[in-house]
Amino acid sequence: MSRPQYVHSRREEPEIGPEWISIGVIVGAVGVKGAVRLKVFTDDLEAVLLRGAVTIFPDQHSTGEKRDVTLMHKIKVGYACQISGLDDRDQAESLRGVKLYVPRDELPKIEEDGSYYYEDMEGLIARDTDGTPFGVVHAIYNFGAGDLVEVQLDDVQNGPASGTKMYPFRDQFVPEVNIEQGYLVIDRAAYGEDQESAHPTDKA
Known part of the structure; x- marks a missing residue:
């Protein structure tokens, strides 16, 4: 399905x-x-x-x-x-x-691990678990069943990819968020995506 x-x-x-x-x-x-x-x-x-x-x-x-x-x-x-x-x-x-x-400055600083302001996540580089960047966080949404991370796809090695992709914002799929260094990690294999096909390489 x-x-x-x-x-x-x-x-x-x-x-x-x-x-x-x-x-x-x-x-x-x-x-x-x-x-x-x-x-x-x-x-x-x-x-x-x-x-x-x-x-x-x-x-x-x-x-x-x-x-x-x-x-x-x-x-x-x-x-x-x-x-x-x-x-x-x-x-x-x-x-x-x-x-x-x-x-x-009117809001309290977030102290709880795993909690972030939406604005602080927008623009983060999205990386695979092997460290390969594949896009940029465009927005965070919630349609009633939990937060979703929308990634603007962009294969850095092979040029722009079309469209966006939604990923559930849960520890299982997003094991790391690093606001200070400007990236988050998305486990696309856990989401059922083939990372090899997601990052094609030119063959002679």
Whole structure:
């Protein structure tokens, strides 16, 4: 049986500096009064929101807008909530795909092993267990069954490869993450991939 292909939309936004951490993304509207469905990237959203307003970047030219967030109730991917400035369903839908940010220095430093901010993983070099780089981490997603690492494939030795690949972000498949040195290791053999065919070599 082939593995499912995950379809997701990306929204263009200005380049966000490392001083910002996203705590969630708007994935749709709730009702007709401007409430939204928020997919959450933090284990304690309520504590984060106690620190004050969040910042959103609605389009590529935005310099950031402060918005207050009021939680309504939990949903499967996070929370239904009301965001200031949204009064109807159309306004809520217009922000689908927009992330909510807070300054990094307002969040506690992560002390727990195996826990990372999504932004710190994006851009890491993806390596095989033998050390061969095969791509770059493009994003981290969660569709309800655990985190997934999306890798933009790029065979460094043989030129660019097309497309992206999703890998479960679990110790079995991602045994090492090294933020300081800028890479993570993905055990593609454990995932059922043939590393030899993934890295073809020219033969005379």
